[in-house]
Amino acid sequence: MDFEKRRAELIALIRKLSYREGDFTLASGQKSSFYIDLKATTLHPLGAKLIGELAVELLKREGTVIDAVGGLTLGADPLATAISLGAFDRGISWPALIVRKEPKGHGTSRFVExxxxxxxxxxxxxxxxxxxxxxxxxxxxxxxxxxxxxxxTALTVVDREQGGAKALLESGVKLLRLATIAEIRTA
Structure with a gap:
């Protein structure tokens, strides 16, 4: 796989499908003149395929040992599936997990599915x-x-480079990224 070529494809797709300029309020509560609605890319077949392939290759290059993938619902859900399937295509079993914001109010009442x-x-x-x-x-x-x-270890598709990596490191989590906001904005 030509990692940088595939990564450039992903960046171009994000720019086309997910990047918007205007006045936005982010999930963090911060105001921004641009927004990335990444679900438009993660739910697109090519976007999911590229994310799955690139994530598996990046983890291999970094020597990161994992047994499963998952994150906070809803943004992480398509990522978990894409990466789980990308790994499966390489003969690796990384089950996908879903982490709820609040426990389910019935049945198992779990945070992690x-x-x-x-x-x-x-x-x-x-x-x-x-x-x-x-x-x-x-x-x-x-x-x-x-x-x-x-x-x-955490993996993000787009790092806005606004302190997230530092905050994660302070909580004992190393951040890996597939792209930066600077790369998206200049694509």
């Missing part, structure tokens, strides 16, 4: 579609740890 597919102490790659402050990924890592899993 998919626990049947992983063992206690499993290494979970925390996923976030766009990282600004890192708050969603930190919350997901906390929920995963409360469920008896290990969360020491």
């Amino acid at each position: 998919g626990m049947e597919n992983v063992g206690a102490g499993a290494h979970v790659l925390v996923l976030e579609d766009v990282t600004t402050t890192g708050g969603s990924a930190v919350k997901a890592a906390e929920r995963l740890r409360e469920a008896g899993l290990l969360a020491t």
